[in-house]
Amino acid sequence: MMRHLISAADLTRDDAVLILDTAEEMARVADRPIKKLPALRGRTICNLFFEDSTRTRISFEAAEKRLSADVINFAAKGSSVSKGESLKDTAQTLEAMGVDAVVIRHSASGAPYRLATSGWIDAPVINAGDGTHQHPTQALLDAFTMRRRLVGRDAGIGQGLDGKRVTLVGDVLHSRVARSNVDLLHTLGAEVTLVAPPTLLPVGVESWPCEVSYDLDSTLPKTDAVMMLRVQRERMNAAFFPTEREYSRRYGLDGDRMAKMPEHAIVMHPGPMVRGMEITAEVADSERCTVVEQVANGVHTRMAVLYLLLGGNEPAVTHTRTEGN
Amino acid sequence: MSKILIRGAKVLGGEPQDVLIDGGTIAEVGTGLSAEGAEVVEAGGKVLLPGLVDLHTHLREPGREDSETVLTGTQAAASGGYTAVFAMANTFPVADTAGVVEQVYRLGQEHGYCDVQPIGAVTVGLEGAKLAELGAMHESAAGVTVFSDDGKCVHDAVIMRRALEYVKAFGGVVAQHAQEPRLTEGAQMNEGTVSAELGLGGWPAVAEESIIARDVLLAEHVGSRVHICHLSTAGSVEIIRWAKSRGIDVTAEVTPHHLLLTDELVRSYNPVYKVNPPLRTEKDVMALREALADGTIDIVATDHAPHPHEDKDCEWAAAAMGMVGLETALSVVQQTMVETGLLDWAGVADRMSVKPAEIGQATGHGRPVSAGEPANLVLVDADYRGDVDPAGFASRSRNTPYEGRELPGRVTHTWLRGKATLADGKLA
Numbered sequence: 001m002m003r004h005l006i007s008a009a010d011l012t013r014d015d016a017v018l019i020l021d022t023a024e025e026m027a028r029v030a031d032r033p034i035k036k037l038p039a040l041r042g043r044t045i046c047n048l049f050f051e052d053s054t055r056t057r058i059s060f061e062a063a064e065k066r067l068s069a070d071v072i073n074f075a076a077k078g079s080s081v082s083k084g085e086s087l088k089d090t091a092q093t094l095e096a097m098g099v100d101a102v103v104i105r106h107s108a109s110g111a112p113y114r115l116a117t118s119g120w121i122d123a124p125v126i127n128a129g130d131g132t133h134q135h136p137t138q139a140l141l142d143a144f145t146m147r148r149r150l151v152g153r154d155a156g157i158g159q160g161l162d163g164k165r166v167t168l169v170g171d172v173l174h175s176r177v178a179r180s181n182v183d184l185l186h187t188l189g190a191e192v193t194l195v196a197p198p199t200l201l202p203v204g205v206e207s208w209p210c211e212v213s214y215d216l217d218s219t220l221p222k223t224d225a226v227m228m229l230r231v232q233r234e235r236m237n238a239a240f241f242p243t244e245r246e247y248s249r250r251y252g253l254d255g256d257r258m259a260k261m262p263e264h265a266i267v268m269h270p271g272p273m274v275r276g277m278e279i280t281a282e283v284a285d286s287e288r289c290t291v292v293e294q295v296a297n298g299v300h301t302r303m304a305v306l307y308l309l310l311g312g313n314e315p316a317v318t319h320t321r322t323e324g325n
Numbered sequence: 326m327s328k329i330l331i332r333g334a335k336v337l338g339g340e341p342q343d344v345l346i347d348g349g350t351i352a353e354v355g356t357g358l359s360a361e362g363a364e365v366v367e368a369g370g371k372v373l374l375p376g377l378v379d380l381h382t383h384l385r386e387p388g389r390e391d392s393e394t395v396l397t398g399t400q401a402a403a404s405g406g407y408t409a410v411f412a413m414a415n416t417f418p419v420a421d422t423a424g425v426v427e428q429v430y431r432l433g434q435e436h437g438y439c440d441v442q443p444i445g446a447v448t449v450g451l452e453g454a455k456l457a458e459l460g461a462m463h464e465s466a467a468g469v470t471v472f473s474d475d476g477k478c479v480h481d482a483v484i485m486r487r488a489l490e491y492v493k494a495f496g497g498v499v500a501q502h503a504q505e506p507r508l509t510e511g512a513q514m515n516e517g518t519v520s521a522e523l524g525l526g527g528w529p530a531v532a533e534e535s536i537i538a539r540d541v542l543l544a545e546h547v548g549s550r551v552h553i554c555h556l557s558t559a560g561s562v563e564i565i566r567w568a569k570s571r572g573i574d575v576t577a578e579v580t581p582h583h584l585l586l587t588d589e590l591v592r593s594y595n596p597v598y599k600v601n602p603p604l605r606t607e608k609d610v611m612a613l614r615e616a617l618a619d620g621t622i623d624i625v626a627t628d629h630a631p632h633p634h635e636d637k638d639c640e641w642a643a644a645a646m647g648m649v650g651l652e653t654a655l656s657v658v659q660q661t662m663v664e665t666g667l668l669d670w671a672g673v674a675d676r677m678s679v680k681p682a683e684i685g686q687a688t689g690h691g692r693p694v695s696a697g698e699p700a701n702l703v704l705v706d707a708d709y710r711g712d713v714d715p716a717g718f719a720s721r722s723r724n725t726p727y728e729g730r731e732l733p734g735r736v737t738h739t740w741l742r743g744k745a746t747l748a749d750g751k752l753a
Contacts, residue, residue, distance in 0.1 A: 009522075086635070086638075086639050086643075087640050087643075088638060106640065107642075108640045108641060108642035108643065109523055109524040109525050109594075109641065109642065110523065110524075110594035110640060110641045111641075111642075114639075114640050114641070117594075131524050131525075131642070132524035132526075133524030133525075134524065176524060179522070179524060202520070202527065203517060203520075203521065203529070204517045204519070204520060204521030204522070205521055206518075207518040207521070208521070208522075
């Protein structure tokens with residue numbers, strides 16, 4: 001395994017499959033009455049959040065606590081950062097306090113990479129979302145969810161997502177989720193199509209390992225999983241699209257559109273959902289929608305990442321042997 | 326002032342000759358000149374050029390003396406072979422009045438490492454709204470002839486038109502920082518495949534090209550002269566080429582870093598590569614080199630932009646834009662233009678001394694190396710090879726993209742009006 005997790009593009013297929021397999025092991029812990037492993041006892045992990053994200057922070061915190069790690073939450077708002085302290089100084093303060101790993105969320109693309117490579121600290125760095133760059137644990141939990149639903153919970157062990165067709169819809173330009181997913185899904189053998197208005201696709205997207213389309217309706221019948229991306233209403237004011245109504249007419253997912261998908265196909269969303277614009281309530285609440293599962297899987301996947309990065313050489317979960325020698 | 330005999334120097338890269346300096350003037354150029362009464366500098370086949378002239382330097386004083394001062398900046402200039410630099414106006418306070426430009430000019434004269442010619446702001450406070458007192462700056466002791474809001478674009482077409490018209494009264498030139506502001510909101514690096522991957526705000530080539538296109542047309546319309554700062558794209562080259570073919574009075578500059586570095590380096594997220602305009606692609610770099618060689622781009626200008634360590638030792642988005650360049654410019658030009666066969670040393674003298682002096686009207690600089698001319702000269706050891714070590718920089722700042730990179734050539738001597746400002750690689 002690598003030392004840091006900065007980008008989904010850095011993961012080899014073997015690494016990615018190992019993380020997903022380990023996450024399956026971790027998921028079993030969630031089924032136990034006491035949902036806790038001693039794996040990271042005595043280790044201190046800091047959740048360094050320069051940007052608000054309650055969902056991601058709580059998910060990491062739950063994962064850390066289930067592995068028995070000591071958790072420090074550092075929110076930049078109201079901290080010395082707002083008084084002008086730099087990322088470097090903050091990181092070095094945490095290192096001096098003996099932190100064993102840093103989970104960082106930052107509004108600037110590349111901040112976790114700088115933290116990991118500038119020699120400011122020695123601890124492993126896990127990217128919990130940086131600017132419009134990457135959010136690798138989100139991609140891992142999405143892949144985990146797809147593998148469970150499309151390959152099978154047990155059948156998926158050791159497997160990738162070969163030949164599965166995944167469509168990502170919406171604001172690709174500003175989406176770290178889209179970037180991480182394209183990289184990871186490609187590594188795992190899936191065929192990815194991005195669907196968005198041209199204004200919400202980055203210049204240079206043609207070099208990505210995926211297809212690009214402006215037409216959702218023609219893509220849906222060939223899709224095993226469709227992932228709706230969050231669209232911020234303020235994008236409308238910046239002329240990325242004319243009106244909310246026009247956006248949802250062309251790129252929103254409603255019941256009629258969902259009916260065009262194959263029966264086994266699932267609907268995913270990284271949350272929080274903007275109901276009515278990118279996805280209707282009918283779709284969001286349907287059985288095909290995996291939003292709630294994705295949240296649960298986020299904890300398992302992050303447990304797997306933390307465990308593996310912090311030197312887990314042995315299987316995370318030891319099974320009591322019942323058979324003889 | 327004593328006599329100096331430079332013995333066996335390849336003048337503009339030609340056959341070795343002797344050059345005798347007497348006082349502030351070149352007394353004689355020839356072979357076997359008498360060394361009587363003169364201090365002898367054995368050139369040993371080094372290249373002798375007219376002192377370099379930089380039309381685009383940031384000296385930071387007044388206001389950001391922690392980054393650079395007129396003293397340290399001109400020492401860096403002397404180390405890099407420059408005898409005159411044009412100091413950009415984006416200081417604190419902004420150089421938009423006669424008082425500020427006179428202060429900068431006077432500091433340059435006092436320190437004596439190279440001539441400092443202040444550039445005046447086009448608009449008050451660089452805000453792009455109201456013309457600064459261009460005439461007063463021109464009439465001041467500093468005699469300002471070049472005006473620029475560099476760092477910011479004079480984006481309002483009417484203000485730009487008026488500025489171009491107004492400076493005609495005293496033969497001035499407006500140097501435009503071509504950056505359409507709306508197209509570059511949140512821009513962090515060149516817009517293209519690398520920015521798409523890194524998730525950094527894209528800086529499209531068209532943001533530069535559209536302003537250049539507009540400004541050459543404005544210059545044509547009002548019959549004025551415009552200079553385009555730091556061209557960075559292949560498309561910009563095409564527009565300048567077209568404008569010149571049409572007879573428009575436009576000149577253009579390119580920085581050394583845009584002749585060598587590409588946006589691939591941004592993958593490191595190391596803010597030492599963060600610069601305005603941003604590093605572009607290989608295709609752009611090659612187009613810029615060709616254009617400098619064929620004269621479409623008139624000059625090399627450093628855009629020397631010193632920043633203190635803390636402004637670069639941080640995450641990319643928080644970092645300041647800019648690179649220091651005075652001390653490495655000639656080496657980069659040697660590598661990208663001379664050693665590739667695109668320019669000879671006479672061509673380097675033209676692009677780095679003669680033409681910039683002409684555009685900025687720096688009389689006494691960029692003159693031929695011949696008898697009767699001012700002794701503004703630089704001696705270059707072109708055979709030298711070595712890694713760039715910023716610890717040895719005279720500049721107060723160390724934000725060079727070339728740290729640890731091998732670059733050819735080294736300036737060993739610089740003379741300003743016959744007085745050594747750099748001798749044997751050491752500041753005099």
